[in-house]
Amino acid sequence: MSSSISTITDKTVECNLDASRYRRILVTVVAVVVGYLAFSVWMFDLPSVARKWSPERATMFMLDTYAHKDVVLMEWDRAGDIDVYFEAKIYEYERDPVWFSRSNADIGSRVEIENGSYFVLKGNTVELHGWPGLEAPLIFGRYADGRPRILGYENRRDALPDWIRWTENKIEVRPDLYTRLQVFGRKAEIHRYSLGWKYFWFDFSSPLADVSFFDAIGLMFSSDRVDPNQSNASLVLNEIWYNEIWFHMEIMVAMLETLLMALLGTFFAALFGLPLAFLAAQNITPFEAVRFSLRRLFDLLRGIDMLIWSLIFLRAFGPGLFTGAFAIAFTDTGTLGKLMSEAIENADSKQQEGIRSTGAQKSLQHRFGILPQIMPIFISQTLYYFESNVRGAVIIGAMGAGGIGLQFLGAMQTGSDFENVAYMAILVLLMVIFIDKMSARLRRVLIGLV
Amino acid sequence: MTTTTENSVDVYLERLHAQAKTRALYTVIFIGAIVFVITSGVIFSEEQNAGSLSRGLDQFWDFPTDLFSGAWAAGWDWFGLVGIYTPELFRTINLALFSTALGFICAVFLSLFASTNLISNGWVVSLTRRTLDVLRSFPELVIAIALLFLMGKGELPALIAIWLHTVGALGKLFSEAVENCDMKPVEGLQSAGAGWWQRVRFGVLPQVLPLFFSYGILRLEINVRASTILGFVGAGGIGEALKTNISWSYEPDIMAIMALLVITITTLDYLSTYVRNKLIGGIQL
Structure with missing residues (x-):
């Protein structure tokens, strides 16, 4: 009886010792974290937010957007x-x-x-x-x-x-x-x-300046021409497209440019990434040197940020589609290459063996033994990268690569056209949401998973 | 018997051929679409006069060559430049670290309220979720530019922008992790009379914390990139130094900063992969 009690006590003591050590580590970690946070609050002068924040300016800013x-x-x-x-x-x-x-x-x-x-x-x-x-x-x-x-x-x-x-x-x-x-x-x-957003459809220099949108729609189908040289429908569309206050044309073209940047960039990344991934995979390429150098190439492409790539290409191509597309293609060739080469190495070798047993040559073994296994991963990853590249293209665009990002930053920094800023922000958000939904649907159709 | 087999083989063969035809059709459509997009993209860009492809390809190596030759010409002094920009780099990293830490803490608390298995009140859950959605949907850059405009230049607007975005991004991932966790320990604690906080503290957090930390480290990596980018619009740090030097065309300095950034990002990449593997034992995120 007494011996069993002593065992229990011994165990308790042991547990306590463990707990106190654990507690000491925990307390130290918490103290370091709290210390760091306190130091940073002081260093970044977080309390000055209240002072720097001018409600008047914020109100003006909000007011101007609507x-x-x-x-x-x-x-x-x-x-x-x-x-x-x-x-x-x-x-x-x-x-x-x-x-x-x-x-x-x-x-x-x-x-x-x-x-x-x-x-x-x-x-x-x-x-x-x-x-x-x-x-x-x-x-x-x-x-x-x-x-x-x-x-x-x-x-x-x-x-x-x-x-x-x-x-x-x-x-x-x-x-x-x-x-x-x-x-x-x-x-x-x-x-x-x-x-309200005045002159959203027709600017003041337009013959339709005082016509409301729905009246204009009605006008499109009426036979009395406002401008004798032009049908009403083409006049209405023209006036909207070339609006000089809201710049519908410029903004739509910039959106298209951003979208194309992401599309072309991701496409070329996928085009180069997949074959390179095969060459960098251990179960495909027997040459250590090739694999090693390809892996370092992927690291280099990935390690140089998309922003830096875009700055490099900006000198060659100027602001526009190619700068963004190349920056995305370079970065994501690295990312997709690394990811896919890992997926290839993790692929089940049984299917490949099965194909080999039929006497198929190497390329056919890879085509029918490995590619079908990694295709779902490849498609879903490519679509994910496309989504994130649309956001990325907006950001590198703002840093100089052109497209809607640059327009947005320009409007923001002039500080007077906040309705245009709000308009572009809404368009970009809609575009991003739309792309996300489309790519989710495409993933479901192509590979049956989200 | 044999006829039926033959018949069924025929049927299958027919189906296979039909499928192959559809597939070929899809492939053709896909390739056609891609070719169309590329050619129209090229034509579109030439029309916009926003930089020509052929001219650009000629000049492709000009800038990198300038960078390397500039750094080469600077000789040993170049390493001094690297030293000069290192403090700027640390400011950028610290900005990212602090905002990630703040975002992490907020996200942990918000994620508990966004999980249906911990909060039975549907209103609280959906309100928290919508808040997280809104925080997440605006890119850091947009929030940061707005705040820079309202509060003047400095690190603080960037800090708040990254913080808010991090709360949104991490909060969603965290709440998904919490919702997927094993509820048996929680039920056990409840049967022993544990309160809500005790159930969370001893039932949920031990399960999800490793995952939380690995998400957090991944986010830190993203935020270092983001805080570099925010430097470009006036948040200070190495991004601002890079922008200044690019506008002045100081090649050795640009090279030094780029080298620092590449080293940092690569190191962080490896470090975060290593730590995440340690934390969650190689589970793919």
């Missing part, structure tokens, strides 16, 4: 001449929009904004009437030396609503997200945002 703005510009020196623009001076309206009524400097031109309030642009002042919460209209003008001011508030700025920011050279008025007034020493600007 809304467009019209700009009413008045220069104080020539106050009688007020210009109304679409977006940032892309296009000056020839006819005044319905919300703008022009008049002389004494009566003032009126800019209607939402909830019944309006701006009045007079010779020396801009007035905001009827905004909820305002007892009297706000009157913006200038001091004698030209700096902007708000009449009647010069000595009591605290009484202004909090959506007005008054600095030395600028007054910024933003009663809500969709309305903005900026008063400078030289000019006053009203920004009037409205929802």
Whole structure:
């Protein structure tokens, strides 16, 4: 009895010893990880996110993706001449929009904004009437030396609503997200945002600028020609295709270019990868030197990133299809070659032996003994790489290889056309999702597995 | 008897011939499609005037030759250049490591909530899954460019971009691993009165952690590449150095950076294969 108890105790002690050692290792590892994380939080200055993040900029950015703005510009020196623009001076309206009524400097031109309030642009002042919460209209003008001011508030700025920011050279008025007034020493600007992507189908220079999409579809089948030289259908399609604000043609061509990059690149990778994989497989090629050098070649092709390959080819081919296609082909010849040579080595040798027993020569043994075994892997891997190469082509495209990536980066970095950025982002996402679905379906049809 | 056999052989032969015909047809269609794509691609590209194939093939070796001769001309100083860019390389690797670590931790927790065998509330599961889908579907580059625009240049936007994408990518793989794990230990723990966290801690995590780590290491490898690329758009590190040197055409420097990158990526490739084999015993992912 006593002996059995002592055994149990001994075992317990042993277990405890083990557990404490395990615990010590665990604690050390956790301490190192936590230490590293803490150090990195400090090094990357993670808390500064809150400081760097400007909600105002983010809001503007978001707003610009789904809304467009019209700009009413008045220069104080020539106050009688007020210009109304679409977006940032892309296009000056020839006819005044319905919300703008022009008049002389004494009566003032009126800019209607939402909830019944309006701006009045007079010779020396801009007035905001009827905004909820305002007892009297706000009157913006200038001091004698030209700096902007708000009449009647010069000595009591605290009484202004909090959506007005008054600095030395600028007054910024933003009663809500969709309305903005900026008063400078030289000019006053009203920004009037409205929802939607304007001119998406037809740009302002088009004869169909004010026609809605569905009306245009109807127009395509009507017999009265808008332009006597051209049928309505071809006019409508032409105007959409050559839209100068949304660049449908350029974007579609760029998408096609990106897609072709991925397609050609993957195709050539598969074309060269498979035979090279056979040459690099132990059960096919008896020559050690050949195998060794091929494996190092695969490593080299794979080890040089797709980005670096694209930079190398960029010098030779310039931005465009070939740069991307070659970069993808080089990288993936390495990847597919390595992968397939491993698959070939893992293939069952019994089938090959069976073919050999019929007296077939070497090439036939490989063709009927090994190829059928690795074909499903080969097809599914090639399709997977095609999918990932479509994404990759967008990225190396942005780094200079051309296609939709470059267009996207360009639009992003100019920082003014966020609706175009959003449009392209949606197109790219749709393309990627579509390719994924198609390739999954193709895999199912070809090899019966997902 | 014999006639039926002959008949059935005939039938099979006929079927085989029919199949062979269909196959030949598919092959022809496939090859035709490929030829069409290639020729139209070439014609399309020539038309776009975005670089010609023939001119490009002539100049194919120009840049690599420039690179090697530049590095050769620099002589021993070239190794000094390699030394100069090594700290930049470590900044890039550290960026990738930290964002992968943060993403890994978040993904572990989110994946538990995206697994139907641990959470019975369908709403929580589908909400978590959709979140992961959204995080995953935007490439790092897109998030990073948007954040760079909003927050100014620096490593932080890149860090957040890689982090978010990693959470999405790993979270999905992790939740699949959790859903496929053996539920018997969990049931055993439940019968012993273990709470939810205890069941996860002692029933699920020991099964899936090796797989989690191997996925994480694979992701680290991908993220090193990503953080190099993000350097190109203003996230600093070796990517930015490479971009600067390319725009200035400093061949020895470009060569040094490329050499560093190739060595790093190859080393990581081997290292991750080795560690993953140790962790999951050669199971193919």
